[in-house]
Amino acid sequence: MAQSRLEKIGTIFTRVQGLLRGGAMKAEDKPIWYDVYAAFPPKAEPRFDRVAPEVPVKKIFYGEDVVRAKLHRQNKPQETISLLDNRRSSQSQQFVQIYQNLKTQGALDDQKIYETALDLLAEQRQQSRLEATPEEAAPELDTETKTQLLSDFKEASESQATKSSSPPTPPKTKRDAGVGINIDSLFKD
Known part of the structure; x- marks a missing residue:
């Protein structure tokens, strides 16, 4: 039974049990749920052919x-909702x-x-x-960051307009001073 992956032959528990007995799975690799299942087996074995109980679905309305x-x-x-914005x-x-x-x-x-x-x-x-107002729309950005973004945008649009054959070098900012990572060397193959 351990060699079968078909869900109709045994349960997931019996398949893992067969893998452990046969030595195909080490004891340290056994799933976390295995010991809990062995200690507290369910009343009805979870098989594929077990008939689902007829339980009426309760309507929950507030x-x-x-x-x-x-x-x-x-x-x-009609609005756009960001699930990340809790405010x-x-x-x-x-x-x-x-x-x-x-x-x-x-x-x-x-x-x-x-x-x-x-x-x-x-x-x-x-x-x-x-x-x-536009200033209230982005209050978290200070004036220095806004000017930096504006200058970066202008540089990018100028470099895109020139369409040079060599890849553009990123502008050196305070943030890039301590990084020391050469991106070109990362992607050499």
């Missing part, structure tokens, strides 16, 4: 899911927050709350667009 689905169905928010909330998150704030006040019915939240979101987005 109140905000219904509101968000209604927003996306009717208005289709900025998405348009649908802002809408749900406004909706929940209005709902806690309890003065309106659901449809009026939805329409009011849409209006407030539009006002908030318009106000944030007016307040944003």
Whole structure:
């Protein structure tokens, strides 16, 4: 059984067990899960032909899911979302927050709350667009870095315009002074 890779013959446990007994796998190379599986075997052996149990899938909805689905169905928010940016909330998150704030006040019915939240979101987005300036768009870059980037961009565009046959040499900056790596020697073959 150890020589077979077919999932229909035995289980992964019995195949690893056969490899260990036959000497094809060293004891130090055995998987981490092997000892746990041997100590606590499952009640039903995990075979390919075992019938899956009929378990009904529970529907899990939160109140905000219904509101968000209604927003996306009717208005289709068009924005680019970066999953790496945790500081900025998405348009649908802002809408749900406004909706929940209005709902806690309890003065309106659901449809009026939805329409009011849409209006407030539009006002908030318009106000944030007016307040944003190019300097605020990149506050983490200081003036020295911006000028360095601008000069690097100009150098690159000039070297690209000349279309010289030799590869352009990178500009020497403070960052390159202590590096000491010759890139050309890395890729010689």
